[in-house]
Amino acid sequence: MSPNSPISPISPISPVSRKSSASFVNDVTAGLKPYPMEELSRIKSGLVKEGKPVFDFGTGDPRIPTWSPVRQALLNALPEISQYPSVKGIEKLAVAQEGYLKRRFGLQTGSDLAVIPSQGSKEAIFNIALCLVGRAGGKKHIIYPDPGYPVYRSSTLYAGGIPYPVRVRADNGYLLEPWELPLDVQKNAAAIWINHPHNPTGATAPLEYWRRVIEWAHKTDTILLSDDCYVDIFDAAIDDAIDDAIDTQFPVGVQPPVDQDPRPINPLQLSTDRVLSFMSLSKRSGLTGFRAGLIAGDPRIIAPYLNARANFGVGSPDFIQHAAAVAWADDRHVVDRRKIFTKRLATFGPLLQEFGMIEKIPSTTFYLWAKIPDKFGDDDIAFAMSLARLGIITSPSQWLSEGIRGYVRFALVPEDAHMQQAMGILREYLK
Numbered sequence: 001m002s003p004n005s006p007i008s009p010i011s012p013i014s015p016v017s018r019k020s021s022a023s024f025v026n027d028v029t030a031g032l033k034p035y036p037m038e039e040l041s042r043i044k045s046g047l048v049k050e051g052k053p054v055f056d057f058g059t060g061d062p063r064i065p066t067w068s069p070v071r072q073a074l075l076n077a078l079p080e081i082s083q084y085p086s087v088k089g090i091e092k093l094a095v096a097q098e099g100y101l102k103r104r105f106g107l108q109t110g111s112d113l114a115v116i117p118s119q120g121s122k123e124a125i126f127n128i129a130l131c132l133v134g135r136a137g138g139k140k141h142i143i144y145p146d147p148g149y150p151v152y153r154s155s156t157l158y159a160g161g162i163p164y165p166v167r168v169r170a171d172n173g174y175l176l177e178p179w180e181l182p183l184d185v186q187k188n189a190a191a192i193w194i195n196h197p198h199n200p201t202g203a204t205a206p207l208e209y210w211r212r213v214i215e216w217a218h219k220t221d222t223i224l225l226s227d228d229c230y231v232d233i234f235d236a237a238i239d240d241a242i243d244d245a246i247d248t249q250f251p252v253g254v255q256p257p258v259d260q261d262p263r264p265i266n267p268l269q270l271s272t273d274r275v276l277s278f279m280s281l282s283k284r285s286g287l288t289g290f291r292a293g294l295i296a297g298d299p300r301i302i303a304p305y306l307n308a309r310a311n312f313g314v315g316s317p318d319f320i321q322h323a324a325a326v327a328w329a330d331d332r333h334v335v336d337r338r339k340i341f342t343k344r345l346a347t348f349g350p351l352l353q354e355f356g357m358i359e360k361i362p363s364t365t366f367y368l369w370a371k372i373p374d375k376f377g378d379d380d381i382a383f384a385m386s387l388a389r390l391g392i393i394t395s396p397s398q399w400l401s402e403g404i405r406g407y408v409r410f411a412l413v414p415e416d417a418h419m420q421q422a423m424g425i426l427r428e429y430l431k
């Protein structure tokens with residue numbers, strides 16, 4: 001056939017039916033709520049189209065320039081020839097992650113502790129459920145805090161497990177107490193998610209709590225999944241205290257023992273038995289777009305999980321791994337980021353207190369979990385929509401929970417001047 005011959009028309013096969021999409025996907029997919037971030041983007045682009053200013057407190061993605069050595073490392077590592085990455089990751093990244101675990105938590109990898117890279121923590125939080133639901137003779141429950149990160153629930157459902165949200169409350173520091181749950185749930189728990197510092201409340205957990213949760217996990221043979229995404233977002237004043245303590249009390253390179261360390265705790269510091277910790281460069285280093293994290297913990301879980309990950313196809317591109325290695329190996333840029341968030345909490349926390357929306361200002365994360373003033377009722381979605389029409393984007397509590405009404409979450413991510421402007425608008429609106 002010459003290149004210029006006409007193409008003979010092909011008659012398409014007519015569709016069988018075009019009724020509803022529900023039967024084309026499974027029930028879990030059909031039943032998903034719109035992912036909060038997607039919904040917020042839709043509202044935002046509507047405002048932008050109308051030419052209105054947008055103050056986006058919606059998602060936990062601060063707009064702070066990336067530390068330049070990280071960007072440079074990525075550029076330097078861009079290869080001429082592209083090849084598949086491995087899920088195990090490059091040696092340089094492993095060394096950097098091991099160094100971080102040692103410096104920050106005094107942890108040593110070896111026969112009791114393994115570490116592997118992830119593409120940020122979200123994918124790992126999602127797919128670990130596929131490996132744990134049904135373990136130990138058919139345990140199916142996955143327990144998690146409510147309010148909390150929505151992927152704990154969706155991952156459990158996709159894995160065919162039974163989600164078990166536990167309402168956490170301000171009056172006991174937002175701590176999830178699994179020993180209070182019905183005995184059949186405790187017995188059938190494949191895993192439990194604990195997230196401290198906690199999104200959305202900023203609550204941290206004391207050492208005694210961690211001890212108790214780990215003992216409970218051992219007693220009930222439950223895998224403790226610790227979402228440590230915010231473990232490095234704490235009060236910047238602690239950095240000076242730690243530096244002083246290291247100078248005066250501990251030899252160089254030796255971290256304070258966990259009971260004398262004012263920073264948020266990682267449960268691996270107490271035990272690696274049945275414990276996995278999910279950490280990320282997204283908040284620590286502001287690398288949300290790079291997708292870089294790690295999973296550390298019990299090698300009896302990490303080894304088969306790594307094998308499963310090769311099937312999931314979640315190896316990070318090597319150039320990302322080179323950049324991530326630079327970020328894990330450095331702490332100074334993290335100190336600088338902490339200063340920014342600490343200042344923001346100290347500036348905007350008191351304003352929300354004055355508006356009667358929060359009682360206590362958290363010292364970790366960059367979230368403020370704010371109660372809607374009584375006169376606006378408890379419909380957080382309606383309240384958030386009213387604020388959105390004024391250009392202030394927040395996340396209503398029903399999007400971050402399983403039915404909690406009456407709160408909105410402010411993520412302190414806009415630039416300071418914009419936050420000031422937004423607080424002025426909020427003050428007027430609340431009058």
Ligand SMILES: Cc1ncc(COP(=O)(O)O)c(C=O)c1O
Nearest residue numbers: 060120121122149199229280282
């Ligand atoms: C509690 C919590 N866990 C995990 C993640 C996932 O973060 P990433 O996938 O960027 O590491 C987030 C993101 O906001 C989060 O808030």
